Amino acid sequence: MDNVQDVFQETPQDVFRPPPMWRVFLREHWLHLLIVAVLIVLPHAIGWITGDSPFGRVRGSRVIMAGESTYWQAIFIEMFSLAVLVMSYNLMFGFTGVISFGHALFFGIGGYAVGIVVQYWDVDPNLAFIAGVLLVIFITSILGLLIGLLSLRLRGIYFAIFTLAIAEMAWLYAGSWRLTRGEDGLTINRLPEWIDPERSRLMVYYIGLALFVTAFLVIRRLVRSPAGAVFQAIRENEDRAKAIGYNTLRYKLLSIVVASVLAGLAGILMGILNKSARPELLGVTYTVDALLITIIGGVGTLAGPVVGTAGLHLLELWVRDSSIILSLNLGLFEFTLNFSQDWILIIGVVFVVVVLVFPYGLVGTWYRLRARVGDWWERRRATT
């Protein structure tokens, strides 16, 4: 609040004196730019450090995806997909206050729709793939709109249960249909070369990065716009937003449709990476993951979902990979904790601790702490 004094003396229209554009941009985005730059360089940097080419290893006449760099590329592609899923969930749940338990429906539709088009439509793979992506955008936006319309009648937990029912239904059907290859899942092996993770993983990595950055910018633009303020007003009190004169349904639909399409695109990326679409993509696990990561990262913050996804994903990777075994001998009982086997227990404990120590999520608590320190500093300066 360094401009309280200015506000006091001037009318609000005069308060805003814009400094040069590039300085505003740099001051606001230096961290974003740094992260994107690191992510662009990352596969090459890992390749350079470990000596494994980021393009994979040559075996005779073929290139296979082996080595450290391609291994980490796969991990980051999965992280990009999850981050987009969580960010989209946060747009709906964190910013607009709509709780859905069926968000994985859109994630799964992304994987399945592209898979079905690519596998069954006997045309040029490039054409099939692009048609699949467009189909996903179409289906997810229509379905998001329909489910969003139901939020007019169903509020809060009833809406959440309804979405859960729809997603579980899709999960059951996907597991039993011939078209989706039942529980085995649909193998996706007719991808064009440029997006096949077994042939050009680095390209998939950069496409994933582009999707991640685009999703972040779209959500950021949306929540910083006037519509974003209405989203937050709806989250705080929908009746109040209506009483001001807002057709809140329209804003909720906007939020739900954008979230649905982004989740669908994230699902495409996951389907490509796994080269298959399995019923798990539609399962409640992905929705719960998105919900938990949103809470752990910081509900209604832009960076929360990203920090939460990266933190948990890397933590899980480390715990599952570690060879730590803790043993506690109490005479009668012997208690052993094997990190790589009991990883889910470890993650659970971390969840509990994070929620207790960071009640507003990692990013949310950090923002509050920073604001409080700032306030304290201002008051100290004002009194001395």
Added chain:
Amino acid sequence: MSAPLLRVREIDAFIEQFHILEDVTFDVPDGGITVLLGRNGAGKTTTLRSVLGMTSVTSGDIEYNGQSIVGKKTHTIAQMGIGYVPEHRAIFSELTVQENLRIAARHKDDLPRNIEMIFTLFPDLKRLYQLQGGNLSGGQQQMLAIARALVPDNRLLLIDEPSEGLAPVIIEQVIAAIKALAETKTVLLVEQNFRVASQLADNYVIMDHGQSVAHGVMASLSQDDEIVQRYLGVGMH
């Protein structure tokens, strides 16, 4: 006498199975302040919410500016020029003062056009412009809630219990502000504090057990001890 701005005719309203309003009938004349008086649970807040379509009216009619608004959607009614200041200082606590005001604008130029008027009424808000609503004091939040209803060019303001839970000195400020804004707008006020109501209002409507039981000019009510005793309890200053 000109036609009333708001005509409420024999409305009935339910909340779940409870019959809250029964045959409520009153007029709000164009201009000035009309106050809804009555004990707790008499149906005053429900009446305001019914006007805005937030509680559904099962029978009867509400006319605003000659047009029936029963059954219309809340946001449509609000857009016709009715501002609502709910009880408990209903601001958006996570938005700043500026965002709270900006979100209320219906046209781009609403806020720039009315901001000087708002700052004249509530000079405090100018100082607090960039602060989050949740960090404001109770009185400041009440002022922000009223200010929010002044951003668009509303003709009628529904204000619910503006003095509730505020310190006497703040109440004086709120009274002065409502008096000032009533020079250009019509106000329908719900107020428990009889002293506040009698300072502010031109007309009164008394509600009791979900019915409108008396109405008239405020100045005459202050003299009429019998009605005051019967419907508003005893010992009202």
